[in-house]
Amino acid sequence: MNVLELENVSMKYKELFALQDIDLAVQKGNWISIMGPSGSGKTTLMNIIGCMSKPTSGKVVLDGSDISKENDKGLTLIRRDKIGLIFQQFHLIPYLTAVENVMVAQYYHSLPDEVEALQALERVGLKNRARHLPSQLSGGEQQRLCIARALINFPMIILADEPTGNLDEKMKKSSWRFSKNYTSRALRSSL
Ligand SMILES: Nc1ncnc2c1ncn2[C@@H]1O[C@H](COP(=O)(O)OP(=O)(O)OP(=O)(O)O)[C@@H](O)[C@H]1O
Ligand SMILES: [Mg+2]
Structure with missing residues (x-):
């Protein structure tokens, strides 16, 4: 079972794409590392998966539920219950x-x-x-x-x-x- 799925996730700050069309699937029990140069979007990606910010487009499914549809309160609850940062x-x-x-x-x-x-x-x-x-x-x-x-x-x-x-x-x-x-x-x- 995938604990995390990202589909076409993008994050745009004005005209800058910090992330563009990211797809990612992580299975339960897996450990993954994301490596890239400074400014390549690693922290931006972690903030989205960690429910601290919402992508400008794309879908993020965490433990079976689509968190891109949550409001700020919903994101806070998911962060509190499911995520260690x-x-x-x-x-x-x-x-x-x-x-x-x-x-x-x-x-x-x-x-x-x-x-x-x-x-x-x-x-x-x-x-x-x-x-x-x-x-x-x-x-x-x-x-x-x-x-x-x-x-x-x-x-x-x-x-x-x-x-x-x-x-x-x-x-x-x-x-x-x-x-x-x-x-x-x-x-x-x-x-
Ligand atoms: N709040 C923001 N407003 C505008 N641009 C931002 C914002 N946050 C990040 N950026 C830009 O988005 C890009 C990705 O930044 P991010 O912090 O995700 O990189 P990083 O891979 O974590 O870098 P580092 O290895 O230096 O920590 C950078 O070009 C950064 O300047
Ligand atoms: Mg960083």
């Missing part, structure tokens, strides 16, 4: 600690659970940084915090925009292991 810019809340940043994601999805949030931080190697503010974390630590936040609700789809750019080789490997573990749990729970 790891941003190119971290978008952490500056006045909340690491564990609180993870708990905000739990709060918007269901209920905050500090024990679970701390466990997620431990798995990305941030156990001893849980009470730090984002400004007190290194770039790689902030990125790992974003990964913990994106995965905390076991999303059906994880979208990651250059997620390991700030991580060393060892951290890259353990972050991906961690992500796969979380998605396989999410997949199991949705079967």
Whole structure:
């Protein structure tokens, strides 16, 4: 079963096509990478699949429903329930600690659970940084915090925009292991 399908998707900013006639099908359980030079439309594509913006034309089907027809409220609900986002810019809340940043994601999805949030931080190697503010974390630590936040609700789809750019080789490997573990749990729970 395809968890995601794009048909003829285009995004036009004034006269510039950031994306033009994109077709894509992704099956459940698959991991894909999209590579391209700076400015080629990778973030634009992630924003559309992640329900943060709508394409100017084309169809996007996520888990069987056509999200190109949703209004802003519908898109927010789909994003909350089905998608985990790891941003190119971290978008952490500056006045909340690491564990609180993870708990905000739990709060918007269901209920905050500090024990679970701390466990997620431990798995990305941030156990001893849980009470730090984002400004007190290194770039790689902030990125790992974003990964913990994106995965905390076991999303059906994880979208990651250059997620390991700030991580060393060892951290890259353990972050991906961690992500796969979380998605396989999410997949199991949705079967
Ligand atoms: N809100 C916007 N308004 C106008 N043009 C935009 C907007 N967002 C992106 N663009 C343009 O669309 C094109 C694709 O941008 P996008 O951010 O998707 O590229 P990218 O592949 O993610 O690049 P990078 O590797 O540098 O992050 C670029 O030419 C960019 O200038
Ligand atoms: Mg980008």
